[in-house]
Amino acid sequence: MGRGFAVVANLRDFRGVGMLRRVMGAVGRNRGRAIAAVTVLVGLAAFAVSHAATEAASLIKVRMGGDGPETRLVLELDGATSAKVVSDGATDRRIVVLLPDVTAAQAQQGGARGVVRAWTVDQTSGGARLQIDLTANAIVKRRFLLPPADGIASYRYVIDVAAAPMANLTLAKATPATPTIRTQFLPIRRTVQPAPPVLALPALPLKKVVVIDAGHGGKDPGSLGANGYEKDINLAAALTLADQLGKTGRYKVVLTRSTDVYIPLEDRVRVAQRAGADLFISLHSDSGPEADLKGASVYTLSDKGTARSARFVAQDNWLMKASLSGDQGVRDILFDLTQRATRNRSAVFAQTLMTNIEGQTPMLRHSHRDAGFMVLLAPDVPAVLLEMGFVSNPADEARLRDPAARARFMAAVARAIDTHFGETLKMASR
DSSP states (O other): OOHHHHHHHHHHHHTTHHHHHHHHHHTTTTTHHHHHHHHHHHHHHHHHHHHHSSSOEEEEEEEEEOOOEEEEEEEEEEEEEEEOOEEEEEETTTEEEEEETEESSEEEOOOOBEEEEEEEEEEEEEEEEEEEEESEEEEEEEEEEEEEEETTTEEEEEEEEEEOOOEEEEEEEEOBBBBBOOOOOOOOOHHHEOOOOOOOOOOOOOSSSEEEOOOTTTTBBBOTTEEHHHHHHHHHHHHHHHHHHHHHHHHEESSSSSOOEEEHHHHHHHHHHHHOEEEEEEEEEEOOOSSSOOEEEEEEEEEHHHHHHHHHHHHHOOSSSOOOOHHHHHHHHHHHHHHHHHHHHHHHHHHOOOOOOBBTTTTEEEEEHHHEOGGGGOOSSSSEEEEETTTTSSSHHHHHHHHHHHHHHHHHHHHHHHHHTTTEEEEEOO
């Protein structure tokens, strides 16, 4: 146990050390769980050492080959890597493979061929993630890494997916009947063991999922301007942005509301999480005590908001993308790591958004702000709240209500989203 703590203590660049120590302090009071906690601690320490010593590889492209019985996926990389099968697809026909040291700068996707219906590779907080939707029951038959050779400069991580063998047939012999005149036997019947039920999952998204939230609505009108309520401005902007993103064909767009209805704040967050959102953007119009106050601003989750997020997840018993099952200490670690990565991605998008909308609308002096707004609380969905301007300012309100100005503004937001996701979602060859 002492050596395990020494390893972690020397990892000054491992940001989770303080958190792990706190978890260990709590777990240490229960001797029955102490050994398990040390195992987790040493494992994470070993990962940190190997991760620090190994330069992350980048995904170049994905190729497919094979036929009905067996399909091969080849991930071309610029460096060596290892991978872990997170889900074997036995219950839901979706294989998930995580490559911790790989960066997928652009999402790649394709299908179908052989036993593969569709596949995607995207970036998560844990590394590059390969998801494979299957046409039928199948297994990962083999996987291995090939180094550069014979004029091939890239590493190749190979995954062979094969159709599962047919269910074993068993012979069930009926109990012989004994009539009074002669003995008869029922014929032997072939019976097939029933296959386990397959969990129905939504289709693997081949597009980035963007959730657009029109702030307020229904009985919650928002701020009042000279010409009407904020809720109407927000909805008009959301519909315009959704239309512009939809026309590109690159995104699956989900609206938290498309009419003048009231949606509770916590339900808006759940919409994003359940949709598997890659980005959540909430559109609002600000209001201030002085009529000359104007300009747009972008909010991301504050430090205080992270604690509120943890309480929200706990009370709602969410199932996050990063599974939060098992030991409480491990759940705390996973939650903090997931939330930290999400906040970083939110901040990156906020900067991209401000760069793109500047010039289309005035900006507040301190345009990037943080707060604990409810709509920013999803710990695994990058999220921003865009205050598009002040309805209490005549010039801002006129600009927000003008259809042409609104279209230009939302086009700038759409460009920011394109930039954030690498402008195009790269379709790999099948």
